[in-house]
Amino acid sequence: MRxxxxxxxxxxxxxYNRRWPHAYFRAHLALDYVISDRAKPVFERIFAEYRRVRNKTSLKIIDVGCSYGINAALLRTDLDLDDLYAAYLKSGGSLSGRQELEHRAFFRDRGLRDDIQFVGVDPSFRAVRYAQTLGLLEVGVTADLETRDLSVKERCALEDADILISTGCVGYATERTFARVYDASATSRPWVVAFVMHPFSYDDIAAALRGFGLETKHLDQFRQRQRRFSTLVERRAILKAMSxxxxxxxxxxxxxxxxxxxxVSAPPGEAGLPLSGDPC
Ligand SMILES: C[S@@+](CC[C@H](N)C(=O)[O-])C[C@H]1O[C@@H](n2cnc3c(N)ncnc32)[C@H](O)[C@@H]1O
Known part of the structure; x- marks a missing residue:
């Protein structure tokens, strides 16, 4: 991480790269990691605006740093992150075991909506495989796009995207990844919505997206909690970097x-009033 x-x-x-997500949920609950939950209503608002502007109902979403398909699980069902923490971690919780059939049934029974399809991008191939096996992701691209280009097959998977989203991943993924993903999907001129933990900068990603004709706005009203500080040392380092x-x-x-x-990045003038913010 830079x-x-x-x-x-x-x-x-x-x-990050286990066969089952329990260790991920345990480690993240310990620091009250909530960004995917806090981002959910913001994503929903932006999806609604996109649907209105583009006159579309079905959406193809690309989740950069998709991990075990958590954004897909939250956005394709009525579940919140506490439901997932409880299902995976509570003794006797519906997802506390390690049976693929049970996990698949859990999400199917929550009525996974199919008007929002997800393609996940994440080098953690076991996590992506889990999300794909469960039907949370339509397709997974298990590439580290910091270090290599997309294959032809991977580029095809990213075509016709409506919106790229990302939570908890900028810092690992930089402008190199975002430019490669956007380039593969640029024909449909998708919007990009990213939550970026402080103190990571979005400047280089905004600049790369400008190269594709997108205007990026910082929406201060949608700033959200990511997680608690882990230690005083981390707190001091982050505050120092922010300052x-x-x-x-x-x-x-x-x-x-x-x-x-x-x-939020979109072609100039396209994202409407509820999404107004400071230009980057
Ligand atoms: C903190 S997790 C966030 C996962 C999920 N988006 C969430 O909010 O719950 C960070 C994720 O970034 C992924 N990651 C690390 N390097 C990456 C890269 N170069 N490109 C895309 N994802 C990467 C990790 O594998 C991990 O799944």
């Missing part, structure tokens, strides 16, 4: 949570 908080930022990577970058840190200082900023 940036000057390297070495001080909490390391979740041991839980160096001139980022406003009142919430981090008072709540004990690290926040994530919301950025």
């Amino acid at each position: 940036g000057n908080i390297q070495g001080n930022k909490h390391d979740f990577t041991a839980a 160096k970058l001139g980022m406003e840190d009142r919430l981090e200082r008072t709540t004990g949570y690290i926040y994530a900023s919301c950025y």
Whole structure:
């Protein structure tokens, strides 16, 4: 992960690429990781705006850093993140076991909506395989696009996208990944909606998207909690980095949570009034 908080930022990577998501949920609940839950109503609002502007009902969403398909699970059902934490982690919870059939049935029985299809991009191939096997993702692209280009088959999977989304992933994924994903789907001129944990900068990604003719806005009203600070050392390092970058840190200082900023990119003038914000 880039940036000057390297070495001080909490390391979740041991839980990213397991066959089952339990370790991921355990590690993230321990720090009250909530960004995917807090992002859900914002994504829904932006999806509604996109549907209105483009006059579309069915959406193809690309989730960059999709992990075990958590955004797909939240956005294709009425479940919230607490439901998932309880299902996976509570003793006797519906997903506490390791039976593929049970896991698949759990999401099917929650009426996975099929007017929102997900394609996931994440190098954690076991996590992506889990999400695909369960039907949360239509297709998974298990590539590290920081280090290589997409194959022809992977590019095809990303075509005709409506919206690219991302939570908890910028920092691992940079402008290199976003440019490669956007390039493969550019014909349909998808919007991009990303939650970016402080103090990571979105400037280089916004610049790459500008190269595809998109205008990026920082929507301060949609800033959300990501997770709690893990240690005092991490808190100090993040606050120091934020202050160096001139980022406003009142919430981090008072709540004990690290926040994530919301950025929306769309062709100029397309995203309407409810999505107005400061241009990047
Ligand atoms: C904190 S998790 C976030 C997962 C999910 N989006 C959420 O909010 O629950 C970060 C994810 O980024 C993924 N990741 C790491 N490097 C990446 C890269 N180069 N491109 C895309 N995803 C990457 C990890 O495998 C992991 O699944």
